[in-house]
Amino acid sequence: MSQFNDVSVDLKANVYFDGQVTSRGVTFPDGSRKTLGLMLPGDYEFGTSERELMEITAGHLEVQLPGEEVQTIKGGDNFKVPANASFKVKVLEVTDYCCSYFAD
């Protein structure tokens, strides 16, 4: 799938770490939301409120999830992050991602 169809896309981007990480909200007909974003090379720590699925469209990064070994992630891979958790990311190449949120 190369596009999301019949969605609403936010005009205003979310900007983090002085623009090194940015994303834009997408709302689906069923009311669910995803963000489509980009991470530039660097080290970042993120926090979640809801459970998240990070699907990597392109790029190369290392991810350290709570209590887990560091994982190497590339385009086509994905990783899940529990709710109310923080996780560390080392981005090695510009990374294009889609984040889905699950309010369990």
Added chain:
Amino acid sequence: MSQFNDVSVDLKANVYFDGQVTSRGVTFPDGSRKTLGLMLPGDYEFGTSERELMEITAGHLEVQLPGEEVQTIKGGDNFKVPANASFKVKVLEVTDYCCSYFAD
């Protein structure tokens, strides 16, 4: 207007200048396209094939269009670029933009 509704959004981002400038395509029901993008601080030169309208959602930049004085542009402002032209941009603050294309 804070969102574009009933559109298709590209999963894969457009990445320029090592990620300092990125955008994502949005396709409207009438087939027209826009890109929603971000520019990080820096100096860039762009080329157009079609006539473009650049609407700045947030940010601060200086623009030099062909044969014109340098303009200072901020959030809420816009500028037009003719087809088949190149223009220089000096981005002073992270800039969030929407680009529309016109095949005259």
